[in-house]
Amino acid sequence: MRRQDLPGNASRVAEEAVALLTAPQCPSGEMTVVLDGSQVALQVHESCGHPVELDRVMGTEAAYAGTSFLTLDKLGSYQYGSEHVSIIADGSMPGGLGTFGYDDEGVPAQRVPIIEHGVLVNYLTDRQSAAHLDQRSNGTGRASSWGRTPLVRMTNLSIVPGTWRFDDLLADTDDGLYMQTNRSWSIDDRRLNFQFGTEIAWEIKGGKLGKMYRNPTYTGITPRFWNGCDAVCNEESYVIWGTPNCGKGQPSQVAHVGHGAAPACFRNVRVGVVR
Amino acid sequence: MRSIDAVMQILERALRGSSADETEALYLGNDTHLTRFANNYIHQNVSETNARLIVRTIVEGKVGSAATNDLSPESVKRTLQTATKAALAQEPSSTFPGLAPSADAAQPDVFDEATAQLSAAERAEAARVLCERASRANFIAAGTYANGQVEVRLANSNGQRVYYKRTEADATAVYQGQTASGYADRRGTRAAQLDVAVMAQEALERAQSAQNPQDIEPGTYEVLLEPYAVHDVANFMATLGFGARAVQEGRSFMAGRLGEAVMSPEISFWDDGTDPSGFAAVFDYEGTPKRRVELVTNGLARGAVYDRTTASADGVESTGHAVPPGTLGGPLPLNLFLAPGQKSREELLAGVERGVLVTRFWYTRTVHPLSVMITGMTRDGTFLIEDGRVSRPVRSLRFTTSYLEALNDVRGVGKDTALGRGSLGATCVPALHLGSFNFTGVTEF
Numbered sequence: 123m124r125r126q127d128l129p130g131n132a133s134r135v136a137e138e139a140v141a142l143l144t145a146p147q148c149p150s151g152e153m154t155v156v157l158d159g160s161q162v163a164l165q166v167h168e169s170c171g172h173p174v175e176l177d178r179v180m181g182t183e184a185a186y187a188g189t190s191f192l193t194l195d196k197l198g199s200y201q202y203g204s205e206h207v208s209i210i211a212d213g214s215m216p217g218g219l220g221t222f223g224y225d226d227e228g229v230p231a232q233r234v235p236i237i238e239h240g241v242l243v244n245y246l247t248d249r250q251s252a253a254h255l256d257q258r259s260n261g262t263g264r265a266s267s268w269g270r271t272p273l274v275r276m277t278n279l280s281i282v283p284g285t286w287r288f289d290d291l292l293a294d295t296d297d298g299l300y301m302q303t304n305r306s307w308s309i310d311d312r313r314l315n316f317q318f319g320t321e322i323a324w325e326i327k328g329g330k331l332g333k334m335y336r337n338p339t340y341t342g343i344t345p346r347f348w349n350g351c352d353a354v355c356n357e358e359s360y361v362i363w364g365t366p367n368c369g370k371g372q373p374s375q376v377a378h379v380g381h382g383a384a385p386a387c388f389r390n391v392r393v394g395v396v397r
Numbered sequence: 398m399r400s401i402d403a404v405m406q407i408l409e410r411a412l413r414g415s416s417a418d419e420t421e422a423l424y425l426g427n428d429t430h431l432t433r434f435a436n437n438y439i440h441q442n443v444s445e446t447n448a449r450l451i452v453r454t455i456v457e458g459k460v461g462s463a464a465t466n467d468l469s470p471e472s473v474k475r476t477l478q479t480a481t482k483a484a485l486a487q488e489p490s491s492t493f494p495g496l497a498p499s500a501d502a503a504q505p506d507v508f509d510e511a512t513a514q515l516s517a518a519e520r521a522e523a524a525r526v527l528c529e530r531a532s533r534a535n536f537i538a539a540g541t542y543a544n545g546q547v548e549v550r551l552a553n554s555n556g557q558r559v560y561y562k563r564t565e566a567d568a569t570a571v572y573q574g575q576t577a578s579g580y581a582d583r584r585g586t587r588a589a590q591l592d593v594a595v596m597a598q599e600a601l602e603r604a605q606s607a608q609n610p611q612d613i614e615p616g617t618y619e620v621l622l623e624p625y626a627v628h629d630v631a632n633f634m635a636t637l638g639f640g641a642r643a644v645q646e647g648r649s650f651m652a653g654r655l656g657e658a659v660m661s662p663e664i665s666f667w668d669d670g671t672d673p674s675g676f677a678a679v680f681d682y683e684g685t686p687k688r689r690v691e692l693v694t695n696g697l698a699r700g701a702v703y704d705r706t707t708a709s710a711d712g713v714e715s716t717g718h719a720v721p722p723g724t725l726g727g728p729l730p731l732n733l734f735l736a737p738g739q740k741s742r743e744e745l746l747a748g749v750e751r752g753v754l755v756t757r758f759w760y761t762r763t764v765h766p767l768s769v770m771i772t773g774m775t776r777d778g779t780f781l782i783e784d785g786r787v788s789r790p791v792r793s794l795r796f797t798t799s800y801l802e803a804l805n806d807v808r809g810v811g812k813d814t815a816l817g818r819g820s821l822g823a824t825c826v827p828a829l830h831l832g833s834f835n836f837t838g839v840t841e842f
Contacts, residue, residue, distance in 0.1 A: 153665065182435040184539035185571050188759075191841070192814040266793055269445050308795075310774040315840035316431055317772050317794050319764055339764065339772075341795065370707075372433055395797050395837040 125361075138322060141334055148212035148323050148338035149209050150394035154298030154388070156291060156341055156387045159355075160297060161320055163363035163381035164304050166281055169231055169344040170202075170209055174205045174236050174244070174260075175274040176251035186372050188311025190325030191344065192242060194255075200242040203348030206284055206319075206386075210235040212263055218380030219364035221279040227263035227272055233258045240349070266375035278362065280382030284354030288385050292351055293329035300324045300331060301338050312346065315339040317395070340393045347388060355384035398428050398548060399448065401560070403544035406572035408552040411473050413690040417454035419482055419496045419697040421553040423448045423722065424681060428513070429545030432520035436666075437528040437538050442517055451722045454480040456487035456494070462722055462749065493708035499556040500684040505563075505677040508546070508667065509587040512564035515544040523593045526588075527570045536604055540570035543738025545587055547564055551684040557713055559680045566591050567818070571777055572604035577790060580625065580777035584816050584823075586676065603752035603756060607778040612792040620834040621745055621782060621796065624826050627735065628817030629758040629773070630800050635664065635730045635790060637766045639692050640718070642727025648766055650801050659698045663738065664691040668702055668730030675732045675816060680717060687717035692730065704728040720821065731822025734834050738810025738827060745809045745830045747785040753794065754780040754787060754838065769801040774840065778791030795838035806832035 157165065171191040178182055192200065213222055213231030213306035222231050227249050237246050247255070248263030251300060263272035292300070306319035324331045325369055368377045399407075403426050411422035426448040435439035450473065453462040461484025465476045523542040531538035548562040566588035572579045581600035583591040622630070623812035628659045643668035650659060670678045670687030680686050691699040703711070704719035707728055740748070753775075761773030775794045788818055811828035817823075 181537065181539065181573075182440055184435055184537075184573060185433070185541060185569055189573075267701070269447070271441060271443060287800065306758045306764055306772065308762045308772050308774065310793055310795075310840045311759055311776055312840075312842060314842075315793070315838055317795060317797065319772075319837070337765065339797075343775075343841065372441075373431060373445070392838075 123192040131285055132194065132379050134386045138245045142336045145336040146335045148299070148335035148397060152293055152390050152392055154387065154389050154390040154392060156295060156298060156300045156326065156385055158300070158302040158361050159359060159361050159383045161304050161318065161388050164282060164307060165318065166209060166279055166305060166381050167276065167368070167379065169313055169316055169329065169347070170237065171279045171283040172275040173344070175272045176247045176254065178246040179245060179255050179303070180251055180254055183370065187370050191312040191314050196242055197245070197272065198241070198243060201240050202242045202345055203240040206354050207237055207351050208282040209279060210234065210282060210395050211236050211262070211277050212257050212291045213280045215362070218278035218362050219366060220379040221222050222386070224265045224310050225261045225272070226265045226308045227259065228311065229259045229261040229263065230315065232261045236292055245275050246276065247338070250273060262378060266377055270371070271374050272374060275370065275377045276349060276368065276378035276379040278382060279364070281354060281384070281386070282291050283357045283360045285383045286353045286354050286355045288359045291355055291385065291387055292326060295329060295387065298326040299338065300326055301340065303317050314344050316344065338393065339395055340391050340392060347391065348391040350391065351386055352389055360384040398426055398446070398546065398563040405548050407468050407473065408550060410470060411450065411452055411477060412552055412554055414474055415477050417455060417456050417484065419455040419554050421453040421496050421551065421684070423451045424548070424550040425451070426548040426645050427545060427769065429543065430515070430517065430520065431541055431543040432524055433541045434524045434528055437532045437555060438519060438808070440625045444497065444579065445561060450476060452476055452480045453722070454484050456484045457473050457479060459484040460490050460493050461487060461488040464722070474497050490711060492706050493706050494557050496553045496667050497684040497705065498685050502559045502680040505673045505679055506563050507563040507586040512544055512566050512586070512588040513546045516567070516590050526593045527597050530601055531572050532663050534601055534605070536572040536574050536601065538572055540572055541568065543567045549678070549708060551680065553684060557684045559684050563676060563678065568593055568596060570596060570724070572600040572602045572736045572812065574608050576602050577604065577607035577610050578777045579607055583623065584818060586673070586783045606780070606787070607790045609778070610842070613781055613791045615838055616757045616834045617833055617835050619749050621749050621752060621754045621830050622829045622831065623818065624815035624828050625757035626755045626820070627826040627829050628824050630804070631733050631735055631762050631772055632819040633664070633761070633763070633769055633800050633828050635733050635819065636726070637763065637769050639666070639701055639730050640727045641701040641703045641711065642733045644701045645710060650767060651701060651768060654698045655700065657698055658696045660693055660696045660804040662696040663807040663810050664695050664804050665736035666695055666733060668692060668718070668733050670732040672732065672734070675734065675825050677732065681719040682721050683715070683719040685715045685717040685719065690716050690730065702728045702730045725822070729821060733822065735824070735826040737812050738812050739812055742808045742811060742828060745811055745828055746782065746787070748809050748830055749782040749785060752782045753791070753834070764797060768799045770797070772798045774798040792842060793837045793840045795840065796835060797837040798835040803831045803834055808832050812842050
């Protein structure tokens with residue numbers, strides 16, 4: 123909470139909210155997009171976290187949440203993202219909303235690579251789904267309460283920080299948009315076609331932030347989007363964000379999960395579908 | 398479930414034990430069962446019996462509340478103390494007009510003992526029918542069969558004593574093939590209303606006809622929305638437009654437009670918690686009896702639904718639409734009806750020159766609340782219609798469109814309605830043929 127510095131940011135956010143009322147509509151087109159860390163966190167959640175849940179892959183969530191485009195034949199070889207994209211699940215990391223000692227099947231929380239330099243190398247598994255791969259559970263069987271069945275749930279699923287300082291990343295971007303703070307999210311039932319909206323966007327021109335835009339949205343197909351990632355910022359701007367409302371299962375279960383993320387840059391992103 | 402007498406004792410104990418100026422005790426009980434299947438077999442069978450007591454206390458105009466599912470005398474006492482402590486920590490409310498006065502609310506005929514008592518074996522039999530129909534045709538079924546009962550009681554220090562209980566049954570099925578899937582669902586207050594054999598056939602035919610989908614260019618199309626998809630449209634109208642708080646705060650398209658045309662003359666929405674063809678609930682979570690409220694009549698904005706706080710602000714009476722304690726956003730129409738029209742499904746289809754047939758929507762989210770701009774995906778069967786006939790299946794589409802604008806160009810309304818479930822309540826809607834719907838992307842299946 124203290125790191126968020128709510129009092130210190132309140133005036134700026136208030137001024138931005140007022141300015142957004144008269145800011146121009148976000149332009150449309152295919153362009154370079156830099157996402158702030160909180161939006162990268164939700165992008166990881168929706169387009170990586172859910173499709174690597176092995177119960178989804180095996181079809182047991184098909185009636186409700188859906189299945190996954192990351193079918194078993196892709197394990198170990200599928201180029202999910204660019205070489206800059208490495209994603210780790212770690213239920214044991216300090217300070218995460220998805221941190222615990224043991225999951226609800228008694229399996230210790232653990233650190234598991236999911237995407238290594240763009241390649242799918244593991245799924246999230248509980249005891250039942252792991253058996254399909256002749257593996258042991260990697261400790262993600264979690265229930266929302268005493269009255270629910272454990273399901274495969276994200277723990278802290280985090281993108282590994284890259285090497286870029288945020289200011290350098292902006293300075294290196296000649297023409298693009300910087301989008302901040304999630305407002306809406308939607309993705310298909312195999313986790314391929316997504317569309318996100320953010321509260322605010324800024325023009326990037328010649329390496330500097332410029333004009334403010336309202337109602338920014340961007341859309342894409344998961345592997346194309348992550349393969350267009352050409353930079354992830356370093357630990358200076360890395361934050362463990364939280365998603366306290368991850369829904370799954372029937373009857374419905376809401377889980378708390380964490381996502382370490384830093385700002386990242388994506389090329390050839392389709393922006394601004396709202397008229 | 399507890400006996401009626403036992404529940405009343407708990408509520409009366411809460412009222413007697415309170416030292417607050419006003420006290421309200423709300424009991425929410427449920428006894429629910431769900432059998433879940435996937436890959437053509439049952440993989441989950443769960444039951445839950447739970448009861449919550451939520452007390453609200455008012456002290457010198459300050460409002461506090463607390464909840465528990467431990468209904469022992471000691472726990473009820475502690476919960477009262479917590480609610481009162483919370484009240485004392487508040488500033489006096491300038492908007493809360495006090496608890497509901499005493500008024501009658503008749504119990505609707507929405508309880509069916511056979512549905513309440515439906516066994517796991519009977520749910521398994523329904524799952525068998527749904528799985529076998531899929532399996533015989535080389536499809537994979539996933540879905541649920543659920544039944545149960547809910548019981549709501551409210552007592553307050555103004556003498557209000559109201560009660561209802563309702564049974565619910567609910568079946569869903571997704572049939573997955575090699576390249577596409579189909580869907581069907583049924584729900585009602587009586588399990589006997591759910592014909593799973595008919596439902597299985599519907600899901601199968603939809604899945605079979607959806608195989609080998611092709612691309613179409615995103616763009617603006619006419620649409621024929623099955624009732625499964627119209628439920629989503631109705632739910633967003635309800636949550637973004639029809640509640641008095643949204644209107645008062647200017648977040649609703651109804652704000653400042655009462656009496657004006659906001660939709661096509663073909664469209665009439667109303668809310669009626671007393672209609673047993675929906676999931677009737679005859680009083681709201683403040684104990685106010687529900688009234689039928691005309692929201693939109695022949696396209697004209699007629700009114701919004703109120704709880705006690707929003708009604709007080711507008712100088713009117715509550716219509717009985719308070720939401721469960723702890724739910725943000727103000728009153729909502731939880732028993733929403735969209736008027737059926739005259740057209741059979743065949744007639745609706747015949748009226749589409751070139752459009753998209755949508756089985757249902759998925760993962761829909763608000764892009765802009767005032768215009769009811771929504772984005773989401775189609776799912777489980779999307780088709781191109783040309784010259785009044787389904788010409789081919791197409792891949793699932795992303796849309797980003799204003800539901801409000803779409804309801805201003807209505808080309809046809811189905812004569813049959815279906816009951817759907819929203820996040821809090823239920824909607825009863827027909828199929829719709831709409832003239833303009835903006836598809837903004839396509840996925841890979």
